[in-house]
Amino acid sequence: MRRHSTVILSGVTFFSRPVHCQYSLLGCGWRGPHHEVNSHEQQCQHPNHSGAQVFSHLQRQAENVEEASKIFTQIMSVLSFEKITFNDLQLKPYRTDEFIHKLFYETSRFSALSYQWVIKARLNDNQKDPHLTCNRFITYQLIVKSKPSSPMVVHFMILRGPFGDMRVNPHICQFEFTESNTESPFFALPLPDSAECNKLLAARIIDFRLMMGMVTK
Ligand SMILES: [Zn+2]
Structure with a gap:
């Protein structure tokens, strides 16, 4: 389910779409309303982690990409039956x-x-x-x-x-x-x-x- 938080500014209500931290590639799991992302990213610790610390996360990501590309190839092959x-x-x-x-x-x-x-x-x-x-x-x-x-x-x-x-x-x-x-x-x-x-x-x-x-x- 997509959750939206509501922001009220001078009586105007609009939805702030949920976004990821820009360091999600390094393993940061933060996800929140768009207007809070800047203040999070300023204090996010993930850019300071060492290569060794982010390695297992990157490895997992590489595995996911490989898995996705395998499924894509399988689907392409079935469509050619x-x-x-x-x-x-x-x-x-x-x-x-x-x-x-x-x-x-x-x-x-x-x-x-x-x-x-x-x-x-x-x-x-x-x-x-x-x-x-x-x-x-x-x-x-x-x-x-x-x-x-x-x-x-x-x-x-x-x-x-x-x-x-x-x-x-x-x-x-x-x-x-x-x-x-x-x-x-x-x-x-x-x-x-x-x-x-x-x-x-x-x-x-x-x-x-x-x-x-x-x-x-
Ligand atoms: Zn972060």
């Missing part, structure tokens, strides 16, 4: 019939790549009392409803799509569907934070786009 397709879908909440109802999400059936599919999602991997924790996350799986005649490797990812406002990070999942393996494992939906997860849950229906690509053997 012979068969790619997308569907704009909605996850709707349901409860299981068990004695203690469990919440889960499911889309309607949809067709893609000449098969029928459904996406299922759950909260905190079905842990007992997800409402009691403030660290919420969503995992999802892709299920093929018509039996594949031969094994097929499907790459898929969830995107915001034109009807939703999900701030999902780039990612690619992959699973080989066969006659006996019609359900992928649950993959984490990479949301930036738990607040984003709460925002999606509060909206009840989750709009998104599913991108799929298939390697034909």
Whole structure:
């Protein structure tokens, strides 16, 4: 969730956008309203840290950049597959019939790549009392409803799509569907934070786009 602080100047109210300290590259985690950034940066200690002190932070950043570029390359490669397709879908909440109802999400059936599919999602991997924790996350799986005649490797990812406002990070999942393996494992939906997860849950229906690509053997 983006927080804005309100500044009142001679009766005029406007929002001051949150900004990072300019030394965030050196590991400073300060984030605050724009009008406070100058006074913070004047007393920020990060420019005085030694190379050894900032090294592990820089190393972590380099790893993140490398990871991001790997995902980018994977997405580029999937977009070059012979068969790619997308569907704009909605996850709707349901409860299981068990004695203690469990919440889960499911889309309607949809067709893609000449098969029928459904996406299922759950909260905190079905842990007992997800409402009691403030660290919420969503995992999802892709299920093929018509039996594949031969094994097929499907790459898929969830995107915001034109009807939703999900701030999902780039990612690619992959699973080989066969006659006996019609359900992928649950993959984490990479949301930036738990607040984003709460925002999606509060909206009840989750709009998104599913991108799929298939390697034909
Ligand atoms: Zn700082």
